[in-house]
Amino acid sequence: MRTGVWLVGARGSVATTSIVGGLALRANLAGPTGCVTELPDLRGPALPAFADLVFGGHDVVTTPLCKRAEALASAGVIPGRLVAALPDELAAVEEELRPAPSGDTQADRAAAAVRDLAGFRDRHDLDRVVVVNVSATEPAARPHAAHSDPEALRAALSGPDEVLPASSLYAYAALEAGCPYVDFTPSTGARLPALHALAVERGLPYGGHDGKTGETLVKSVLAPMFAMRNLAVRSWSGVNLLGGGDGANLADPAANAAKVESKQRVLGETLGYVPQGDTRIDFVEDLGDFKTAWDLVTFAGFLGTRMRMEFTWHGCDSALAAPLVLDLARLTAAAHAAGRVGPLTELAFFFKDPLGAPTHSLAEQWALLTGFARALHAAAPGSADGHAA
Amino acid sequence: MRTGVWLVGARGSVATTSIVGGLALRANLAGPTGCVTELPDLRGPALPAFADLVFGGHDVVTTPLCKRAEALASAGVIPGRLVAALPDELAAVEEELRPAPSGDTQADRAAAAVRDLAGFRDRHDLDRVVVVNVSATEPAARPHAAHSDPEALRAALSGPDEVLPASSLYAYAALEAGCPYVDFTPSTGARLPALHALAVERGLPYGGHDGKTGETLVKSVLAPMFAMRNLAVRSWSGVNLLGGGDGANLADPAANAAKVESKQRVLGETLGYVPQGDTRIDFVEDLGDFKTAWDLVTFAGFLGTRMRMEFTWHGCDSALAAPLVLDLARLTAAAHAAGRVGPLTELAFFFKDPLGAPTHSLAEQWALLTGFARALHAAAPGSADGHAA
Amino acid sequence: MRTGVWLVGARGSVATTSIVGGLALRANLAGPTGCVTELPDLRGPALPAFADLVFGGHDVVTTPLCKRAEALASAGVIPGRLVAALPDELAAVEEELRPAPSGDTQADRAAAAVRDLAGFRDRHDLDRVVVVNVSATEPAARPHAAHSDPEALRAALSGPDEVLPASSLYAYAALEAGCPYVDFTPSTGARLPALHALAVERGLPYGGHDGKTGETLVKSVLAPMFAMRNLAVRSWSGVNLLGGGDGANLADPAANAAKVESKQRVLGETLGYVPQGDTRIDFVEDLGDFKTAWDLVTFAGFLGTRMRMEFTWHGCDSALAAPLVLDLARLTAAAHAAGRVGPLTELAFFFKDPLGAPTHSLAEQWALLTGFARALHAAAPGSADGHAA
């Protein structure tokens, strides 16, 4: 199952790490640490092999991919030896990177993106292309009447308005090109009634939102722990110190607000009440591609006794995100192959703010995910239970 | 369903907190924070009400219960107003406390304990009595040939040897008296082939071992998190600083070793490999009934990138343990009423070193526990599905 | 040397803790833990004894002092037994508390305050009264032409303008009444050219600003450590989570800004450069009178190697501040007795933002302070070197 992975923001940290890692896995130069789809509970015949993944993407900047990779290597995100070992493979991906589509109207730009996607699929004879948005987080989008309906949307896009935020225009183009779409960012992406309707119309699945890689990941196991023990969480305060491109962008208050809100949601929904406290994001350039999060939780136990827990998480966001991008591409490709349409709520495990928000408990999300994978594998051509291709 | 809760170590911190809390719940002076059996997923008709619990127990010391309660109040473990509000209720429990049984042989001492239990059941017209061991942790027990078989055991107990460690002699007496037995400590308790056979013979359930209240509780959600994300845990080191009676006892290297071993087990079994690092227990008198644990986890992500997490847990052990003691008494009483026999492996949620060790993941233990409770409630007399008593 | 301690904000947490503590020390019910002036390097004949301190003050609220004291006791700030043991003493102080002075113009209000101070001095036959501002932190004051000169100030105060912020009006009244003035808050207080001139005119000393009790105290030893080791601090980020009255007030962005700025100053001035990172203050009601601060420091060592340090400080602000208020009252009284006039820069040890800012290193501030005390003691009537009273 030859599968294209088209990355929006293809020259960013997450995308570059995903590409280098995907190429290294294909070349057997690295193992799948961090790749959830390689765990016994998830792997199986429905998923495209790493060797079947082909990378391409859009970006607004033109820094060569190998330069970004070298920069990430010297920042300690990826091993320099991998970058040095894959010059031809990186050059081949470089060939498949395109500037952000241009055109007078959003309709023109969408059409250009559709051509980029179709060309990629054809050149590489791909069974399908999954579009994954890993570009910079946008400010919250402004509502527009045309967001509610595909016909209205199509009409409005041909006009002079900036009807859709960039993430949604990419989602629109993906769907128009027959490609499933996954949003790894907190941006709007496919989360508009018009785009949902379009996905259904075209028989396409989509997934999102906002990859869960650090503090929120930890929250998604600690909050259920407090809930299962009937302990009363009184306050949960956090600070996220981060450098890197995404950090600078999030220092922008509008983007920050979007991100913070998706981070706090897990608490209220898991505990059934919202404890005191806030989560802050601060930019500290010196931290580079690493992030340090500190959280303080105060809670009351039996007869009101006051207790507390704090944790510090020091993670490399791109290294945590990249294997999930590969996982999402594989799982979404398999879902598409299996004929799944609409929001992939079973992918909640991967996201801070999952579509359909079935649960914020990591363990319950895991149960959903493994059930999903089992069903895909059971139905897959190569499986004992599956029917012939 | 009038239910006796017989506490071995009844004048200790955990026992006293359990008693004060149980009385306060009965008197509607406190809510059930920390009581797992009051969560929507667990409560139901099979469980005895808090108002149906009657307390008694054994201890080797004679400090009056109300003095221990006052000491715990001034240490901040329980609210002084509760102790002040329950003088008669505490005095009534005091009436039901007995010295550790004496006698020339272990058989004599067991017989004395059986008489204590039977007298308690009769005086209060109880449907059943659950014996819960919350006495001081013992050093690891010495093997003895008579541990393998009830007949051999019975014979040996009448001889001059100290055949059984105290925790197991209490378990033996409980079973002989027809009482289910739960071990909240890491001591041997019912974990001997002879005692298992005896429980089966008498149609009794038993549960254990070692209440999971602090660092291990956190491990039981964090270790699965790393496993589910396919992150490679390189080292996990911990230190537990604790004061209090249990702390002084654990400073004894033999008891310490038993405790540390049950703490590390969760990692190896959850991750599938044992990371580097140790867990230490140190006695720091100044911490009183509170415990501070610090853990450092180093892990590798995608392409080998090194990351780390640390947490500090500052908890009051007795306040964490006491509601679980009540939960265990209620659940074990219900299991007994339902005719369950042998080890209650579905209680793994409560223990560091659960019988049968079905899983060390808190989420999976939760699934086992809620399934167990659902089945009990479905079969209970008061339930829609249950048959008449 | 009978010494009045007049507290502006006399019903607040810091003031109440200072009063209860001062009374308890006088009654020999408590030791001087936290009182710097009782250390061997500082104590001596120049200082008024605790038994010589008499308390009074202003506040805008009317909550009875004993109610505030009881509230602090149940919050764990002061022992309930002390409050219970000192009812008459607290009632006597209650007699000396006055509402914030009223009047049509600021001149009228200042005159009322002067009468309050003079009455207090007379009633208790005091050698002197030290006024200490421990009222709520004000927003940064607006400049006014009359701030530069006592004559202009006096004239303007009789007009309709709010010429001075409250803290400065209290300072003005104190000086007019012949009382030394200390500002324990970050407010403007005596820091205006007109008030400096007035202090000199009246031969009075003054001190401030902003008691150094938590994170900044730690910074004032850690920052010099990095400096003395020639380590390059790359970033220093902090978050202060605090409940209590002061916390709610500081959540007000204007007050917050004043406080944050005085907190960061120590770094730039000690290191000689300003590292990246910010200090945040967040209000978390659940923390009550306790504060948790977390700081992350990243630094580079030899050949650029990157390292990091983090600390968590969990302190009770009022318990840290109150003994310093007593220390400041004693030292300032002694300075006044010794004829010192103008800013007491040797008190820098006590402040986040010390007058004259001679140094931000705690060790150097200590050297200044002990030298200051030695000189006072040497000149004191009771000392070997001093002249008769």
Added chain:
Amino acid sequence: MRTGVWLVGARGSVATTSIVGGLALRANLAGPTGCVTELPDLRGPALPAFADLVFGGHDVVTTPLCKRAEALASAGVIPGRLVAALPDELAAVEEELRPAPSGDTQADRAAAAVRDLAGFRDRHDLDRVVVVNVSATEPAARPHAAHSDPEALRAALSGPDEVLPASSLYAYAALEAGCPYVDFTPSTGARLPALHALAVERGLPYGGHDGKTGETLVKSVLAPMFAMRNLAVRSWSGVNLLGGGDGANLADPAANAAKVESKQRVLGETLGYVPQGDTRIDFVEDLGDFKTAWDLVTFAGFLGTRMRMEFTWHGCDSALAAPLVLDLARLTAAAHAAGRVGPLTELAFFFKDPLGAPTHSLAEQWALLTGFARALHAAAPGSADGHAA
């Protein structure tokens, strides 16, 4: 002032980092971050320039220096580019490394070491050679009657006994060769009456013990902070997790005990009492050349209020130690040039367990050190005040 720096343990982590750093400073490829002697308060004409330092040393292993340097570079301790830029310089130092001296008796081995030192001095036409012990920490030495007196010592060394531990035999040889000796390790080194007498006889200074680089450095500012504030430290517990060669060695209980004891000393001597708690050292191979220390301090403030502080230090020990080795070599050379004889107690700033233990407060040690440097500079030939050489 051409100065030899002879490192015992010359192929170890600290030594290799010192050598690479010294060469890089000489070649202007790196700045002096972490070098205390380059601070304005310390630098001056008495100190040999970095360009005047020449390296040599002893080691029991034969791993080539450039291999060790490359290993440290890939472990992130030193930048790979420096190692790559200094091949000839490293090869030149390699020429000056010698195996641990051999011979039948300790006298023979000492004589061999003296020849090594004299040859080094002659070949490079050095004004003097400072010997610095950075070899593996020894277990505590066994007492021997000959330790008390140089004559007895000389006699005993010619016999069959292992009279001296290795560190002391190196110290003996250094003194016999006319070289000042500094012990950067906790080993015995020159701390024997016989060696002190020998140093005085030969007119040589010596310094030590045990470089202060991590947790103890932090303690040496925090403990005085608590003392200066009259806060009562109730407990101070710490754990040091370390990998690297030194870590493995310290896992050996005997060496561990020596190190732990020198770590706790600072507390008792600074506070005037020993708080509860212990310091642990655990070996965690995965941490490599980095060390993570965590300390918990509980303390009581005014009226007994309980508070706490914890810190985590994540440092690279070799990067912290190496610049201090260069500092010690420079300062000791200057002291020798100035005619100083016996223990250099003014170097306490650098050590966990300083000779003569004048004070454990970093700030007071700093005052001693800067005074010492000022005196040296004032007397130096190149200074305004100094007399001609």
